[in-house]
Amino acid sequence: xxxxxxxxxxxxxxxxxxxxxxxxxxxxxxxxxxxxxxxxxxxxxxxxxxxxxxxxxxxxxxxxxxxxxxxxxxxxxxxxxxxxxxxxxxxxxxxxxxxxxxxxxxx
Amino acid sequence: xxxxxxxxxxxxxxxxxxxxxxxxxxxxxxxxxxxxxxxxxxxxxxxxxxxxxxxxxxxxxxxxxxxxxxxxxxxxxxxxxxxxxxxxxxxxxxxxxxxxxxxxxxxxxxxxxxxxxxxx
Numbered sequence: 001x002x003x004x005x006x007x008x009x010x011x012x013x014x015x016x017x018x019x020x021x022x023x024x025x026x027x028x029x030x031x032x033x034x035x036x037x038x039x040x041x042x043x044x045x046x047x048x049x050x051x052x053x054x055x056x057x058x059x060x061x062x063x064x065x066x067x068x069x070x071x072x073x074x075x076x077x078x079x080x081x082x083x084x085x086x087x088x089x090x091x092x093x094x095x096x097x098x099x100x101x102x103x104x105x106x107x
Numbered sequence: 108x109x110x111x112x113x114x115x116x117x118x119x120x121x122x123x124x125x126x127x128x129x130x131x132x133x134x135x136x137x138x139x140x141x142x143x144x145x146x147x148x149x150x151x152x153x154x155x156x157x158x159x160x161x162x163x164x165x166x167x168x169x170x171x172x173x174x175x176x177x178x179x180x181x182x183x184x185x186x187x188x189x190x191x192x193x194x195x196x197x198x199x200x201x202x203x204x205x206x207x208x209x210x211x212x213x214x215x216x217x218x219x220x221x222x223x224x225x226x227x
Contacts, residue, residue, distance in 0.1 A: 034213045036152075043202055043217040044144075044152065049210040056209065087152050091212045094166045096142070096154040 002026055002090050004099035012107040019075040021102045023088035028068045032092040035064055035073045038085040047086075048073060078104070109133035111203050111218035118224045123193050129186040129203030129218055137161070137181035140206040142214060143188050145199035145223075153199075156188065157206060171197075193225045 003026040013019055023033065031051035036044040046055045048064035051071055061076040075082055083106050088099040115127040129141070142157040156167045156177040165177055176189040186203050201221050204214040 032212075034210075036214075038152075043219055044214075045217065046210065046213055046215045049213045049215070053210075055215065089152075089154075089214070095168050096157065096166075098152040098154065101151045 006099035006102050010103045014107045021073040023071040025069045029090045029092040031067045034089050036087045113218045113221035116221035116223045124191045127188040131184045136184040141186045142204050142206045144202045147199045195225050198225045
């Protein structure tokens, strides 16, 4: 099973600041990685697919990068609605796996 | 409008069974792989099972293999998850998601989720 490790577990930032979230895979997954946002009480939604491509309707302040085992989700300038949980997920091999999540909270 | 709506959740005793349904609308259901993902209270996301558009290519997480069965009825645009021998650790919010409707093999459309509670 491919294990995804997200860090940090919690990120405390102020609106307008830059957020950098990390996801590390236990083996190479090329770019077969997605990032999901989950706001309180809501279903997850796809932000980034295949490591670096924004899904339709996702603001340009969200960007993804990385390949192999190390991936990053960057939010260039936090908006109030961006304070939420973020998960990475690999689609290379079964079983599909998610990272443990990073909570972005208001400082 | 593309929509997924889960139903069938509730309270069940350990060892019991439950069948979840996920009604799809607004897209060509039979052409889309589907998946179930769950989230235990206060915990992260856990993938449970997936099925191909034609009802083939079925996969399960080890935690549910042999107890849960995924299936679909393309004539009814509905996905199912039959859950048997339920345990307390199966208590979670269960989401169905379309996989690859817009972005190949990614979970790109989600339902709102349905709660399953396993308790005596």
